[in-house]
Amino acid sequence: MPTYVPVLSRGDGAVGRRRVLVLFAHPSLDRSEANRPLTAALAAVEGVTLVDLYAEYPTFEINVDREQARLLSHEVICFMHPLYWYSTPAILKEWQDLVLEHGFAYGAGANSLHGKLFFNALTAGGPELAYCAVGYNHFTIRELLYPLEQMARLCGMVYLPPFALFGARTAVEEGRLSVHAADWVRVLEALRDDRLDVAAAVSRTTLNGDLATLIREG
Amino acid sequence: MDGMLFHAFVYLAAAVLAVPVANRLGLGSVLGYLIAGILIGPTLGLVGAETHDVQQVAEFGVVMMLFLVGLELEPQLLWDMRLRLLGLGGLQVGLTALLIAALALALGRYWGMGLAIGLVFAMSSTAIVLQTLSEKGLTKTEGGRASFAVLLFQDIAVIAVLALIPLLARPGAWWDPALGEGQRGTAPPLHDTAGLVAGLPDWGYALVLLGAVATVVLGGHYLSRPLFRYIAESRLREVFTASALLLVIGTALLMTLVGLSPALGAFLAGVVLATSEFRHELQSDIEPFKGLLLGLFFITVGAGIDFGILFADYPTVLGLTLGVMGLKAAVLLGLARVFRLAPGDRWLFALSLAQAGEFGFVLLAFCVQNRVIPTELARTLSLVIALSMLLTPALFILYERLIAPRLNNGNGDGGGQAPDTIDELGSVVIAGIGRFGQVVNGLLVAAGVRTVVLDQRADQIALLRKLDIKSYYGDASRPDLLHAAGIAQARLFIVAIDDRDRAVEMVEHVRRTYPQVRILARAYDVGHMYLLKNAGANLVVREVYDGSLSLGAAALRRLGFHPYKVERMIRAFRRHQSDGLAGMYELWDEDPDIARNLALQAHIRAHVGTLQDALNFDRRQLHDRSERGWTPPPKDFTRELDDDP
Numbered sequence: 097m098p099t100y101v102p103v104l105s106r107g108d109g110a111v112g113r114r115r116v117l118v119l120f121a122h123p124s125l126d127r128s129e130a131n132r133p134l135t136a137a138l139a140a141v142e143g144v145t146l147v148d149l150y151a152e153y154p155t156f157e158i159n160v161d162r163e164q165a166r167l168l169s170h171e172v173i174c175f176m177h178p179l180y181w182y183s184t185p186a187i188l189k190e191w192q193d194l195v196l197e198h199g200f201a202y203g204a205g206a207n208s209l210h211g212k213l214f215f216n217a218l219t220a221g222g223p224e225l226a227y228c229a230v231g232y233n234h235f236t237i238r239e240l241l242y243p244l245e246q247m248a249r250l251c252g253m254v255y256l257p258p259f260a261l262f263g264a265r266t267a268v269e270e271g272r273l274s275v276h277a278a279d280w281v282r283v284l285e286a287l288r289d290d291r292l293d294v295a296a297a298v299s300r301t302t303l304n305g306d307l308a309t310l311i312r313e314g
Numbered sequence: 315m316d317g318m319l320f321h322a323f324v325y326l327a328a329a330v331l332a333v334p335v336a337n338r339l340g341l342g343s344v345l346g347y348l349i350a351g352i353l354i355g356p357t358l359g360l361v362g363a364e365t366h367d368v369q370q371v372a373e374f375g376v377v378m379m380l381f382l383v384g385l386e387l388e389p390q391l392l393w394d395m396r397l398r399l400l401g402l403g404g405l406q407v408g409l410t411a412l413l414i415a416a417l418a419l420a421l422g423r424y425w426g427m428g429l430a431i432g433l434v435f436a437m438s439s440t441a442i443v444l445q446t447l448s449e450k451g452l453t454k455t456e457g458g459r460a461s462f463a464v465l466l467f468q469d470i471a472v473i474a475v476l477a478l479i480p481l482l483a484r485p486g487a488w489w490d491p492a493l494g495e496g497q498r499g500t501a502p503p504l505h506d507t508a509g510l511v512a513g514l515p516d517w518g519y520a521l522v523l524l525g526a527v528a529t530v531v532l533g534g535h536y537l538s539r540p541l542f543r544y545i546a547e548s549r550l551r552e553v554f555t556a557s558a559l560l561l562v563i564g565t566a567l568l569m570t571l572v573g574l575s576p577a578l579g580a581f582l583a584g585v586v587l588a589t590s591e592f593r594h595e596l597q598s599d600i601e602p603f604k605g606l607l608l609g610l611f612f613i614t615v616g617a618g619i620d621f622g623i624l625f626a627d628y629p630t631v632l633g634l635t636l637g638v639m640g641l642k643a644a645v646l647l648g649l650a651r652v653f654r655l656a657p658g659d660r661w662l663f664a665l666s667l668a669q670a671g672e673f674g675f676v677l678l679a680f681c682v683q684n685r686v687i688p689t690e691l692a693r694t695l696s697l698v699i700a701l702s703m704l705l706t707p708a709l710f711i712l713y714e715r716l717i718a719p720r721l722n723n724g725n726g727d728g729g730g731q732a733p734d735t736i737d738e739l740g741s742v743v744i745a746g747i748g749r750f751g752q753v754v755n756g757l758l759v760a761a762g763v764r765t766v767v768l769d770q771r772a773d774q775i776a777l778l779r780k781l782d783i784k785s786y787y788g789d790a791s792r793p794d795l796l797h798a799a800g801i802a803q804a805r806l807f808i809v810a811i812d813d814r815d816r817a818v819e820m821v822e823h824v825r826r827t828y829p830q831v832r833i834l835a836r837a838y839d840v841g842h843m844y845l846l847k848n849a850g851a852n853l854v855v856r857e858v859y860d861g862s863l864s865l866g867a868a869a870l871r872r873l874g875f876h877p878y879k880v881e882r883m884i885r886a887f888r889r890h891q892s893d894g895l896a897g898m899y900e901l902w903d904e905d906p907d908i909a910r911n912l913a914l915q916a917h918i919r920a921h922v923g924t925l926q927d928a929l930n931f932d933r934r935q936l937h938d939r940s941e942r943g944w945t946p947p948p949k950d951f952t953r954e955l956d957d958d959p
Contacts, residue, residue: 125876127946150878178946222952232955265949 114288116144117170118217121177121185123150130219130264130273131178137277143288145170149187156190163195168208172287173253175244176217178264182233182240184216192247201251210252213287213294215303216241217280219264227262238301254294259283259303279304286311317364324361325368328354329609342449344442345707347609351616361617369614374566375607376441376672378600380469380577381562383444383462384584385597392585395463402460402653403467406667409645410436414638426482430686431695433475434678435638439671440465440577441608442706447666450710456655457662464646464667469578472673479677480684519573526572530565530579534586542592546772546787558599591775594768595788598798611672619700623693631694635701639709643668661717665709669702741766743804745790745820746811747778750836750857754810755783766799791816793823801828809835809851814842818849825850840895844902863887883929890928894921 118138122131125148138144147166153159167173177184199206218237226233233240238257248255259280267273283303286292291312297303303310328350336346354360361368411432418428443461444453452458514522538561545554562580569579587593624631643664650660678696681687687695741764744751751767758765767785769775775787788795790811801807807824809817821833835851837843843854863884870880898917905911908918 123878124945126879129946151876154877154881221947222955226952226955263952265946265951269949 113143114171114213114290115169116141116172116174116284116288117166118144118146118174118176118284119149119188119191120146121149121175121188121191123185123187125150128178129268130261130276131176133273134176134217134219134261134277134280137281138284141281141284141288144284149191150185153187156187158187158191158194160194160197163191164197164200164208167195167201167212170212172213172215173209174215174217174259177219179218179220179237183243196247196251207252212253213256214244214248214251214253215256216244216258216260218258219261219267221265222262224260224262236301254298256294256297257300257303276304279307282307282311321361321364321368324354325610325613328613333609340711342446342707342710343609344446344449344612345704347612348616348704348707351613352619353616354613355617356619356621365614365617368610369618372607372611372614373672375604375609375611377566377577377580378562378604379441379444379608381565381580381584382597382600382604384581384586385588385593387585388588389585395459398460398463398653399467402649403464403471405649406464406645407433407436407468407471409649410642413641413645424484426484427687430479430482430677430681433478434674434681434695434699435642435670437468437472437671437673437677438465438642438667439669439703439706440469441611441672442669442703443666443671445608446707446710450714452662455659455662457650457659457666460650460653460655460659460663461666464663466581468671468673469575469581472677473573473575473578475677476680479680479686482681483684483686522572523574526568526574526579527582529568530582531586534561534583538587539590539592542590542595542787543772543776546592546595554595555599558596559603561596562600591772591779591785591787594766594786594795594798598788598792598794601794601798615672615700615703618696619704620693620697623697624701627694631697631701634694634698635705638670638698639668639702639705642670658718662713665713665717666706668709669706670699671703674699741800741804742806742808743790743796743799743801744768744808744810745796746809746836747774747783747785748810748812750812751808751810752778752783754808755785759783766804768795768799791820791823793827796824801831804831807831807833809833809846811836812838814838814845817842818845821846821849821851840898841902841906841908843895844899844906886928887925890921890925897921 120131120135122128125132135146135148139146145166149158175184175188177188180186183189196202201209220227220237222231222233225231227235227237227240229235237260238245241258245255261267261273261276263270263272267276283292293310293312297310300306300310329347332350332353333343333346336349337343355365411429414432414435415425415428418431419425443465447453447458447461453462542554542557545557561583565579565583566576569576587596646664646667647660650663655663675696678687678692678699682689682692742758744755744758744765744767747755747767747769751769755765755767765784767778767783768788768790769785770787770789772787775785778785786799788799790796790799796807801824807828809820811817811820817835821835824831824833832853833851834853834855835846837846837854837856839856843856846854867880867884870883871877875883894917898914898921901911901914901917902908905914908914
């Protein structure tokens with residue numbers, strides 16, 4: 097098992113422009129209320145690549161070479177999806193199983209993903225209060241995503257807490273979605289321009305809980 | 315003419331009466347023919363003097379059988395078995411002949427005569443053994459393969475033995491100086507050493523032999539195919555049959571002229587054609603001739619048994635017969651052990667080859683002509699050969715009933731015997747190699763499945779052969795051709811032809827004759843699909859259904875539908891279609907003419923109406939119980955959860 101050495105900044109002092117890869121998975125986009133506007137918002141951000149996995153692989157025939165090349169050409173990897181049963185929709189699991197090969201993503205000598213940033217951008221049905229020890233979900237959102245955190249770790253990536261929208265079924269009605277979409281753009285731009293305080297972010301429960309303290313405005 | 319008709323009637327009647335009875339009793343057809351021969355010959359005396367002439371014709375059945383055996387054996391397989399052929403075969407013939415010669419010597423006979431008798435008895439009966447093995451489905455077992463290797467070696471060895479026999483004559487004994495070397499009386503029927511090559515020097519003879527073999531190999535490879543293709547295109551079946559017969563007889567004639575075994579030549583021609591596209595057609599054309607002639611041959615063997623000699627001195631004759639068979643079996647068992655055959659195969663190998671064979675008759679006649687064996691003795695030996703052939707089916711029954719069950723039950727715990735390798739397992743017969751069959755075949759072959767492809771368009775087959783796609787010429791709606799293609803052993807039969815009526819006929823025939831074969835068929839439309847199902851097809855696929863669906867899916871994607879949504883619509887469409895087709899069948903069955911069947915029309919209209927609902931289930935408001943698939947929970951679902959303790 098490789099020793100875990102988080103690379104918290106690029107270390108060269110220069111304001112790096114990171115390329116951000118958003119792997120988006122929503123099997124029923126025409127019924128989506130939150131994710132569709134969120135993808136529309138990110139599509140306008142320069143330097144961010146959006147991949148709609150269900151559109152690209154409707155029969156789940158994932159092109160492993162293409163996906164690995166995508167990983168290599170980006171510094172920030174994001175799984176963007178609705179939270180299904182405390183995890184990702186099925187195609188993201190298929191993507192993990194196929195793309196993160198031994199010898200490429202993990203294992204002796206495999207360092208293709210070392211130092212890249214990884215996080216989830218998710219929408220959850222339950223309110224934020226439900227995601228704690230006394231709520232009906234019993235665990236924090238970060239705890240529920242431990243398998244993904246460990247995935248990132250084993251691949252030598254730096255895991256950031258999820259960028260989460262809670263109570264997603266009523267976000268539009270309650271006027272929270274446009275705020276969230278604006279935050280989403282801010283986070284992506286900050287990640288791209290290396291203005292996000294990674295060292296502080298890694299220990300948070302969510303990325304957007306107190307966004308202002310993490311981002312240096314450029 | 316009357317005589318000929320009468321004899322034909324007697325032979326056929328005997329066969330028709332005796333063979334089915336013998337088969338029903340589990341004795342096999344060979345024993346049936348032999349018994350028929352005994353009935354009409356020695357017992358009833360209906361036939362007599364002409365038996366010998368009939369036998370010469372009948373022996374041609376052996377030639378045809380070897381041609382068919384060759385057709386089954388591709389050159390590569392023949393090369394793979396070279397070790398067995400030379401090792402097992404050579405040792406069997408050599409050891410058996412030497413042991414018998416030693417015995418004869420011990421009894422005070424001249425060594426040359428002993429060796430000649432040994433060589434006569436070393437030969438086994440290709441006709442009986444191959445026929446019985448294939449009848450009992452033992453050809454592909456290890457024991458069956460080993461037996462075949464030995465028989466093939468014997469066939470080749472006969473030529474050398476014929477050359478050797480004149481040298482074995484005791485100098486001075488029974489030698490009639492009036493008969494010179496060139497006049498040996500009537501030559502043996504199968505191995506006429508006179509013909510074209512009489513009087514040639516040794517090197518010239520060798521050249522002629524090489525030339526003859528080269529003619530068969532090169533002619534078979536390069537000349538026969540264009541010829542067959544030309545004839546196939548004429549679509550005259552009987553001319554194709556005639557040309558198949560011409561090929562076998564021509565080869566046999568050529569071999570006879572240069573003094574080689576015609577059986578061996580036919581075998582060679584068969585091997586050369588084994589990879590050709592006409593293999594199955596040739597097989598099904600020659601098969602009936604071979605069957606009849608071999609049957610006739612067995613009848614003549616039965617008819618030729620001289621019970622006079624048997625009754626005059628039965629202890630000697632029976633003792634000799636059992637002695638020869640015992641000795642041969644012992645040699646074979648020993649060799650099987652050396653060549654590491656499994657116990658069950660060892661016994662099959664030993665028992666199946668323990669008899670003397672038809673080549674023995676030929677060699678015996680030749681020995682008498684060359685004064686190597688006296689006529690009186692030859693008559694007794696001839697009877698011994700016939701009796702041993704008569705006993706062979708009994709040995710097979712012994713193997714099947716007593717030895718095989720005992721040895722195969724102990725599988726795993728005892729000797730750890732590996733199961734026989736059956737390389738035809740899982741084979742698939744595909745009828746039609748047009749646009750449809752090519753895709754099916756390509757997929758199966760890529761998956762490592764053995765397929766036999768048939769098509770009746772010779773030009774199509776020729777084209778495919780250029781693309782390295784193995785296929786055979788022949789009309790797959792002909793039962794005999796399907797049989798030659800191995801439908802009886804196949805697991806699947808795939809009908810991929812575009813002639814709708816013939817497809818239905820084909821399915822009906824295969825379902826009726828080979829109930830164990832699963833049938834997959836290509837249908838033109840829904841009506842044809844129902845017809846094929848009625849005929850007994852296990853699975854029917856409409857030929858353009860999948861293509862239309864993929865084009866429809868592509869159209870939806872071009873119109874901006876999300877690809878995964880399209881994928882789900884296609885799946886829903888398929889489900890809806892197959893549900894609807896099942897419901898339509900009853901109505902269709904009442905009146906297959908859609909234009910007149912009003913109930914069917916109404917059903918189709920209703921079916922199309924529900925299709926839209928099936929595909930666009932989420933246009934109705936969310937949370938209908940019938941909706942499945944990534945439907946978000948109701949807006950207020952979290953309240954229900956909070957209420958829980």
